[in-house]
Amino acid sequence: MTTSLPQSSGRPVVTDGGLETDLIYHHGVDLPYFAAFPLLDDERGRELLLRYYNEYVDIARRAGAGLQLETPTYKANPDWGDRLGYTTGDLRRVNRDAVVLLQRLRDRAGVETLLISGNLGPRGDGYVAGDTVDPDEAAAYHAPQIEAFADAGADLVTALTLTGTGEAVGIVRAARAAGLPVAVSFTVEVDGRLPDGTSLAAAVTTVDAEGRPDYFMVNCAHPTHIAPGLTGGGDWRTRIVGLRANASVLSHAELDAADELDEGDPVQLARAQDALRPHLPSLALIGGCCGTDARHVAAMWGVAPAG
Template sequence: MPALPQLAGRPVVTDGGLETDLIYHHGADLPEFAAFPLLADDHGRDLLRAYYAGYVDIARRAGAALQLDTPTWRASADHGARVGYDAAALRGANRAAVGLLHEVRAGAGLETVLISGCVGPRGDGYVAGERVDPDEAAAYHAPQIEAFAEAGADLVTALTLTGAGEAIGVVRAARAAGLPVAVSFTVEVDGRLPDGTGLGDAITAVDAAGSPDYFMVNCAHPTHIAPALGDGPWRDRIVGLRANASTRSHEELDAATELDEGDPTALAHAHDALRPHLPNLSLLGGCCGTDARHVAALWGV
């Protein structure tokens, strides 16, 4: 398993808003916003390969390492059941997702390509819901994370988490599976998590219960993240950002019927404004509404 270059401060490109890119730019049908069923046929796998190829090119032009997330944000039990996948089928899909990225890595021609097993929230990434018990969260996420480990993923990244309890559970499940783990929270327009917790308080709580390797923030525009970045050593723990293209709130995005792609150059400038507050920021990619154009702008290529 390769070391994580982002922990040594090396620049690392990661990918963008896979689901919104495939739906709005490539006509993909993703029921329940689930991309993992694309792995079931040649056309779907070709769509995914083409998507990842754009980020391989960006990393090459930027002279950076690359980290690619599996298309498995919805490939856990509750979400999988809604699209007809039982436990055995989900395990196979999660393993196949890692396998596809092994193929991408083999053909990339880059010195460092990390394969990140992507975990999403059990509930809605925009709505906090009831407070999550960490042990229940660990048990829920364990089968997916174990499948990543079996298939040879390099780490686990949990994206769009809305509270500390689920984050603690994901960390426990990843540690039990022997994988490094990154926790990524989302925030509202005021910089607070959907459950009302301050970003610094959430990071501090998760670290106190068992530290992940690093933290990220995703699925929010940089202008929404900025209010969260008050003083405190916890800011040193944020290594990655995957921001939305749009300045709209989660509620507005949920109600939207068309893609808000924002402006790639404006997004890059908004990222630049955050850098003085995030001394260890080294991993950059995108989230909803972004594609390779936005990520290329972040990297100046």
């Protein structure tokens, strides 16, 4: 396990918000299958992405914190790429291009610390547990995307919205083979458990025993949904370094069925997240997930929204 990442040693680090929901609902962008990576293939798409990321550069500056930006590649894996007409070669190119885009932003951002995280999502639906995943199969499946991140010079890999431990262990193995630090982020239902029913404590403990990522996160759930999963004792909670909360208190099923974006209230979201801090002594990396934008992340960091 590496200790070179600033958040691993407790340094405050801003990360971004709900990229896809922000682009869809606030910018009128059509994202088939909730995939943002095709935007990398045209100039207008790249400009939209850079405008989005620059809002978080501004927040990090004003908060006096480091910054970690996730590549727009959550769905840039073989199954989802195939649905969008991307070949294996196309996916390798687009995953590399995503890192390069953020490297160019970093060169002119003027932020002391800006980490580029190669972002990947689960093979299946991030809200549905699906079948039990074999770690070796998961490692083989995710390896090409992770290798593309490594080749392009990403600082780490972050796997978001994982629903079970098998895929998490496989991703850690693939990242280690590629020589990259890796963060594992689980999502939870309203009861604080993973979609497959595993407790957050058991999930962290199991993955640590099998592979030990650099740190864990929880994402795509409202803080009031995360809270029940943090009860009880155990040092496992010190392994959770990052949170990317949803804006809405709705369940995953309710969000899937909704026709409109539930943005919640940025100030209330920040307060709900602050209420988790006594249970998360290592919390250092903070951003948002579905329904959030720069307003929500600014509130989490106690700075006024830009503009």
